[in-house]
Amino acid sequence: MLNYIWAGLIILSLVFGMVYDINDLASDTYRNGQSFELTIEPTDPETTDARRVPVDVRINPAAYQDFYGVSSTPDSVYSGVVIRNEEGLQLRFAQDVSVPEPWATIRSETSERDNDMRGVLTGWSASGGTAQVSFQEVRFVKMRAIAAAALSMAELAVELALGLIGVLALWMGLLQIAEKAGIIHSVVRVTQPFLRPLFPDIPKGHPALGMIVLNLTANMLGLGNAATPLGIKAMEELQTLNAEKETATDSMVMLLAMNTASVQLVPPVLLVALMGLQINQLIFAIIIVTGISLIVAITAAKLLSKTKRFRASAPAATTEG
Amino acid sequence: METLRSIIEIASVFVLPALIVGFPLYGLLKKVPVYEEFVEGAKGGFQVAVTIIPYLVAILFAIGMFRASGAMDFMVDGLRPLFGLIGIPPEVLPMMIMRPLTGSGSAAIVLDMINQFGEDSILVKMVATMFGSTETTFYVIAVYFGAVNVKKTRHAVPAGLLADIVAMIAAVFVVRWLFG
Numbered sequence: 001m002l003n004y005i006w007a008g009l010i011i012l013s014l015v016f017g018m019v020y021d022i023n024d025l026a027s028d029t030y031r032n033g034q035s036f037e038l039t040i041e042p043t044d045p046e047t048t049d050a051r052r053v054p055v056d057v058r059i060n061p062a063a064y065q066d067f068y069g070v071s072s073t074p075d076s077v078y079s080g081v082v083i084r085n086e087e088g089l090q091l092r093f094a095q096d097v098s099v100p101e102p103w104a105t106i107r108s109e110t111s112e113r114d115n116d117m118r119g120v121l122t123g124w125s126a127s128g129g130t131a132q133v134s135f136q137e138v139r140f141v142k143m144r145a146i147a148a149a150a151l152s153m154a155e156l157a158v159e160l161a162l163g164l165i166g167v168l169a170l171w172m173g174l175l176q177i178a179e180k181a182g183i184i185h186s187v188v189r190v191t192q193p194f195l196r197p198l199f200p201d202i203p204k205g206h207p208a209l210g211m212i213v214l215n216l217t218a219n220m221l222g223l224g225n226a227a228t229p230l231g232i233k234a235m236e237e238l239q240t241l242n243a244e245k246e247t248a249t250d251s252m253v254m255l256l257a258m259n260t261a262s263v264q265l266v267p268p269v270l271l272v273a274l275m276g277l278q279i280n281q282l283i284f285a286i287i288i289v290t291g292i293s294l295i296v297a298i299t300a301a302k303l304l305s306k307t308k309r310f311r312a313s314a315p316a317a318t319t320e321g
Numbered sequence: 322m323e324t325l326r327s328i329i330e331i332a333s334v335f336v337l338p339a340l341i342v343g344f345p346l347y348g349l350l351k352k353v354p355v356y357e358e359f360v361e362g363a364k365g366g367f368q369v370a371v372t373i374i375p376y377l378v379a380i381l382f383a384i385g386m387f388r389a390s391g392a393m394d395f396m397v398d399g400l401r402p403l404f405g406l407i408g409i410p411p412e413v414l415p416m417m418i419m420r421p422l423t424g425s426g427s428a429a430i431v432l433d434m435i436n437q438f439g440e441d442s443i444l445v446k447m448v449a450t451m452f453g454s455t456e457t458t459f460y461v462i463a464v465y466f467g468a469v470n471v472k473k474t475r476h477a478v479p480a481g482l483l484a485d486i487v488a489m490i491a492a493v494f495v496v497r498w499l500f501g
Contacts, residue, residue, distance in 0.1 A: 001478040002462070009383040013390035020391045145389040153385030157377040161370050164464075169366025174344045176362025177355050181348040221333040226340075231461075232369055232468040239469040247473040248466065253480060256465055260421075260481035261488070262456035265329045270424075271453045274431050278440045282450055283326050285495050289454035293488030300483045304476035313475055 017142035024141065029068075030102050032139070035122065035132035036067055040082065040091065042128055053082040053126065057093065064100075072100035082121060089124060091133050093117035109144075110136040164228065171229035175211070184210035198258075198298060199251045201241065201317055208237035212255055219259065222266030231259055244315035250305045254298070261297035264290050369468050376467030380459050384422045393418055409493050412438075416448040417489045421458040421482060428452065443500055450492040455485050 024030070039058040047053050057080045061073040080093040093099070095116045099107060107117045117135070124131030178184050187210040195209055202208050211234035218227035234255055242249050248256075267286055272279050304310055348355040387393075397414045404414060412434070419427045431452055434445050458481040466474055 001476075002474050005478060006379065006383050009387045012392050013383075013386040016392035016395050017390035019395070142390055146386040149385035149389035150382045153382040154378050156385075157381040158374055160381075161374045161377050164373070165366050165370040167366075168369050169363035170341075172365045172369075173359035173361075173363035174341065176358045177348040177353060178344045180353045180358050181344070181351040183344065183347060218336075221329070221336055223333065223337060226337065228464060229366075231465055235465050235469045235471075239471070245469075246471060248471050248475045248477055252466070252469075252471065253475055253477045256462060256477045257480040257484060259465065260456045260458040260461050261484045262454065264453065266333045267453040270428055271431070271449060274428065274435065275440060275445075275449050278446075279449070279453075280326065281500070282446060282453065285446070285450045285492070285499055286453040288495050289450055289488050289492045292491045293454060293484045296487040297480055297484035300480040301476065304480055307476075310476045313473070 013146050017146050020142040021140050025139065027069075030106055030135070030138040031068060032137040033134065034067075035134035037063065037130055037132055039130050040080075040121075040124055040128065042082075042126065043079070049126065051084050053084075055080050055082050055091075055128075057091070068102055070101060074100050074103070080117075082124070087120075089121035091117075091119050091121045091131075105141060106135050106138050109138045109141060167225055168229045168232065171226060172233060175214075175230070175233050179207060187213050198254055198302075201249060201251050202238070203241070206237070206241070208234060208241065208251070211237050215255070216258060216263065220263050220265050222264055222268055224268060227259075231255070241317055242315055243318045247313065247315040249315055249317075250301075253305065254301045257297035257301040258294065261293040262290060263294050372470060373464055373467040376463040377460075380463040384459065388419075388423065388426055407490075409490065410444060410447070412444050413447050413451070413489075413493065416451050417486075420451055420455055420489065421485045424457040424460060427457075443496060446500055447493050447496045450496050451489045454492060455488045458482060458485055 038060070040055045041058070043054045043056055057078040058076060059074045059078070061076070064074055065071060075098070078093050078097055078099075080091060083090045083092060093107075093116050095114060097117075099117060103117060107115065111118055119133040119135040122132045122134070175184070184207045185205070188205055188207060191213045192204065192209060195212065196202070196204075199209065199212065211230060215227055215230040215234050218224075218230050235252060238249060238252050238255065239245065241251075265287065267279055267283065275282070305314070345355045345359070348358070393415055396418055397411070400414055400418075401411045404411060409417075416427055416430050416434075419430055431445070431448050434442075434448055438444050458478075462474060462477060462481065466472075466477070
């Protein structure tokens with residue numbers, strides 16, 4: 001399943017990226033090579049001879065919509081600067097102004113670092129008036145974007161993984177103490193009757209159950225930072241019961257399903273940050289939904305493990321336990 | 322509701338310090354050499370993090386490409402009639418597709434929709450409930466299975482995704498029922 005989804009994501013991104021780019025080429029979304037007429041007035045008559053002339057750029061919204069065949073409108077006035085150099089005149093919009101599509105894309109493609117719209121200016125006299133601007137040609141936006149995304153996400157993945165080291169070490173150290181002190185064993189004894197039915201292949205009194213309980217508790221209380229190391233520790237314990245180290249056992253899938261359902265009584269910190277006080281209204285909704293998804297996850301994991309296909313792929317348990 | 326929430330919230334504040342202090346304290350009472358054991362256990366942290374890397378790279382770069390390709394716009398257009406049929410507003414579709422794939426991406430969608438519709442809108446309540454009640458399934462799979470080098474995930478993906486789909490559809494109806 002994961003093989004197909006993974007390959008599917010990659011292939012789909014190529015296919016859709018290509019469709020998008022070909023569509024752009026066919027409809028000439030960016031009007032490559034054509035020039036657009038706008039009005040440019042120097043803001044200060046004193047500077048008209050200078051190398052950099054600060055200007056106001058006025059755009060006729062109807063002309064913009066007509067030229068690009070879009071319904072969005074630009075602001076009526078942008079500040080900018082006209083730069084004189086050997087090659088002629090260049091118009092630069094002020095940095096980070098808000099421009100509508102397709103200008104926004106042209107800007108992000110042609111001036112990634114400075115984030116200012118820039119184009120070659122023709123037919124402009126320094127005293128002000130209409131002029132033609134043409135932007136650098138833009139093609140294959142999505143192809144570039146997916147390549148860039150693949151590289152930057154690969155980097156991000158390593159950052160995320162390495163960022164876990166500290167928290168992982170902290171919790172694995174604490175859990176080692178807990179195990180030696182017999183805390184895990186007590187947790188197992190107390191919770192065993194409730195959890196064993198979900199994890200029938202874990203032997204009685206095995207520490208894996210204790211780790212699972214701690215992981216689920218941390219999840220419930222919204223302690224994402226602690227839940228991950230505890231979950232990993234639980235997986236490690238489950239792996240000791242697994243004879244085929246590359247294949248997930250029923251218990252591992254059950255633990256995973258329960259985690260992806262994310263039983264939460266406290267909403268995640270990120271959501272609280274986004275929603276502010278509004279979150280109070282949503283607590284009840286979140287608890288209901290998270291409960292439903294937990295039930296579905298448990299049922300799905302249980303029923304799927306009984307299907308012919310997944311029963312056949314189930315790894316054997318180790319004999320030593 | 323309010324009091325229940327504050328009780329849980331206070332509990333969640335105290336759980337961490339209680340565990341971090343409680344484990345070594347109890348260990349000490351049980352005559353465990355706590356410092357030595359802590360260091361021994363903590364050694365595993367680095368190994369696990371490094372083991373996860375290939376799994377996380379595999380999952381995240383594929384999802385990153387998918388996001389960047391604009392595939393979502395196409396999928397939203399394709400699914401719109403189907404979801405309209407069962408009464409799910411099309412505005413929440415991007416969230417439903419994004420949520421299992423990326424945490425940061427779906428948080429960005431919540432933020433976008435807050436800016437677009439306002440915090441009070443029912444659509445924002447729906448996506449926020451979706452965000453709060455499900456997990457980034459593929460990230461969890463990469464990290465948990467990656468940590469123990471399990472490559473054949475068997476029915477984990479279908480079970481996880483099924484729970485996500487049901488949860489997100491439930492979010493629409495529960496929010497509509499509570500606030501609609």
